[in-house]
Amino acid sequence: MTYKGIDSKKVRADFPILSREVNGQPLVYFDNAATSQTPQQVIDIIVDYYSRYNANIHRGVHRLSQEATDAYEIARQTIQTHFNAAKAHEIILTSGTTHAINIVASGYAALLKEGDELVVSAMEHHSNIVPWQMLCEKTGAQLKVIPMTQLGTLDMDAYYALLNKNTKLVFVNHVSNALGTVNPIEEIITKAHAVGAKVLVDGAQAAPHIKADVQALDIDFYVTSAHKLCGPTGVGMLYGKQDLLNALPPYQGGGEMIAEVTFAKTTYADLPHKFEAGTPNIAGGIAFGAALDYMNEIGFEAIAAFENELLVYATNELEQVEGVQIYGQAPEKTAVLSFNVKGIHPYDLGSILDQMGIAVRTGHHCAQPIMDFYQIPGTVRASFSFYNTKEEIDRMLVALKRAISMLQ
Amino acid sequence: MTIQEIQDEIVEEFNLFEDWMQRYEYMIELGKSLPLIAPEFKTDDNIIKGCQSKVWVHAELKDNQLLFSADSDAIITKGIIAILIRAFSNQHPKDILDADTNFIDQIGLKEHLSPTRANGLVSMIKQIKLYAIAFQTQLN
Numbered sequence: 001m002t003y004k005g006i007d008s009k010k011v012r013a014d015f016p017i018l019s020r021e022v023n024g025q026p027l028v029y030f031d032n033a034a035t036s037q038t039p040q041q042v043i044d045i046i047v048d049y050y051s052r053y054n055a056n057i058h059r060g061v062h063r064l065s066q067e068a069t070d071a072y073e074i075a076r077q078t079i080q081t082h083f084n085a086a087k088a089h090e091i092i093l094t095s096g097t098t099h100a101i102n103i104v105a106s107g108y109a110a111l112l113k114e115g116d117e118l119v120v121s122a123m124e125h126h127s128n129i130v131p132w133q134m135l136c137e138k139t140g141a142q143l144k145v146i147p148m149t150q151l152g153t154l155d156m157d158a159y160y161a162l163l164n165k166n167t168k169l170v171f172v173n174h175v176s177n178a179l180g181t182v183n184p185i186e187e188i189i190t191k192a193h194a195v196g197a198k199v200l201v202d203g204a205q206a207a208p209h210i211k212a213d214v215q216a217l218d219i220d221f222y223v224t225s226a227h228k229l230c231g232p233t234g235v236g237m238l239y240g241k242q243d244l245l246n247a248l249p250p251y252q253g254g255g256e257m258i259a260e261v262t263f264a265k266t267t268y269a270d271l272p273h274k275f276e277a278g279t280p281n282i283a284g285g286i287a288f289g290a291a292l293d294y295m296n297e298i299g300f301e302a303i304a305a306f307e308n309e310l311l312v313y314a315t316n317e318l319e320q321v322e323g324v325q326i327y328g329q330a331p332e333k334t335a336v337l338s339f340n341v342k343g344i345h346p347y348d349l350g351s352i353l354d355q356m357g358i359a360v361r362t363g364h365h366c367a368q369p370i371m372d373f374y375q376i377p378g379t380v381r382a383s384f385s386f387y388n389t390k391e392e393i394d395r396m397l398v399a400l401k402r403a404i405s406m407l408q
Numbered sequence: 409m410t411i412q413e414i415q416d417e418i419v420e421e422f423n424l425f426e427d428w429m430q431r432y433e434y435m436i437e438l439g440k441s442l443p444l445i446a447p448e449f450k451t452d453d454n455i456i457k458g459c460q461s462k463v464w465v466h467a468e469l470k471d472n473q474l475l476f477s478a479d480s481d482a483i484i485t486k487g488i489i490a491i492l493i494r495a496f497s498n499q500h501p502k503d504i505l506d507a508d509t510n511f512i513d514q515i516g517l518k519e520h521l522s523p524t525r526a527n528g529l530v531s532m533i534k535q536i537k538l539y540a541i542a543f544q545t546q547l548n
Contacts, residue, residue, distance in 0.1 A: 348484045
């Protein structure tokens with residue numbers, strides 16, 4: 001049956017892992033914000049690569065190398081088209097979001113001076129905080145923080161007040177991993193550009209749910225990971241406007257990233273190779289493209305509508321459970337439900353849910369500032385994907401009630 | 409009793425449980441009932457920070473035996489701590505150093521010691537051993 005444009009039965013059949021058991025019970029996988037599962041179509045692409053045309057890219061004149069290079073570059077174009085980048089070489093393939101952020105943060109060390117200011121949001125993942133702190137230590141630039149509200153939204157007036165002519169960079173996630181809040185990046189970007197600052201958007205949590213058009217939104221840098229998007233781990237991307245990428249020095253030296261090497265001087269290759277030193281995750285890059293094809297085939301509008309339905313259903317049901325406190329109640333959210341039960345540690349809840357085959361994340365979700373804001377040690381986080389169902393949410397609620405009765 | 413004898417006893421007890429529910433209920437019971445650490449030792453110095461739950465460990469030497477007390481903010485972690493204390497407290501530092509911790513696997517709680525849980529328990533066992541080394545050096 002198709003519901004909100006998604007045929008659950010058909011979609012679930014694409015994911016072999018969904019039919020496995022955990023602790024003797026059918027798996028309910030609600031840790032999609034940490035990593036998404038991989039459909040057979042993408043697994044097949046990886047197997048096909050290693051079975052048929054595994055070769056190093058961009059240098060061999062032999063047939064296998066050409067085939068691998070072609071497939072890798074087609075994947076880059078798929079990614080370019082998906083995010084509507086103006087040029088394929090504005091897509092840098094990285095090992096993931098963290099790597100992508102570090103390329104930019106490390107590059108800006110050469111461009112910043114003391115007195116410059118960077119603006120970060122209070123609801124970032126540690127990977128979008130720590131590289132910038134390191135950058136500040138290197139350059140003497142100052143880090144300013146956009147505060148958040150109890151609802152889990154950004155205090156936009158405070159943001160406007162932080163911006164001034166010294167602001168060089170703003171970095172903010174499109175969607176918060178711990179709360180699911182969709183941040184108003186369009187407005188953030190417009191205001192930043194008005195003072196001449198550039199914006200890096202961390203799309204790791206948004207990309208599985210929202211198709212970002214980097215040109216329409218006028219995004220300067222956009223980063224994400226394939227493994228959140230039904231792709232494999234160990235591959236991700238940095239989108240940057242051509243001029244901005246050209247202005248950054250290379251991140252790593254090595255093969256692939258050079259034009260000419262002598263002991264007197266080395267000249268660097270053009271984009272994207274300047275930032276792609278060494279042999280990349282070739283199978284991963286190709287599979288990244290295949291994963292986007294898979295998701296586009298289903299359609300991002302259908303995915304977003306279906307997941308929102310799951311979120312609304314789960315939120316309403318969870319609110320009925322006594323003692324439950326939900327964190328992150330922004331008007332616009334992706335399908336992330338972060339919560340605690342009064343008097344119970346999230347680790348205890350997570351451990352017992354696991355015994356009943358329910359995979360949720362517990363802890364601070366690598367976003368300690370958010371936990372400090374709410375003064376909690378962590379939360380239980382259930383995050384839904386288009387291959388989840390309402391029946392699975394019902395199973396989680398039954399398991400949760402059982403866990404609460406055991407722990408209270 | 410030696411550490412090995414206590415561990416065998418714990419394994420035997422856990423073998424009586426029919427399913428995970430009973431195992432967990434027992435651990436929750438242990439976690440709830442035991443006053444594990446004196447408040448003055450629940451300090452930042454004694455804290456082992458895990459990603460998931462906090463663990464406090466304190467040790468002192470009395471009549472050549474190491475006495476452990478510990479606590480956690482998560483009840484299941486606390487239950488496992490109670491089991492660890494039963495196995496390792498009131499023992500000679502050398503015996504603690506020589507002891508293995510395989511019994512945790514045997515009682516079906518291995519997942520709590522997996523580094524992926526990062527719940528402070530792995531660090532707690534390490535800390536128990538480190539205390540044993542430190543006090544053993546003192547005794548020598």
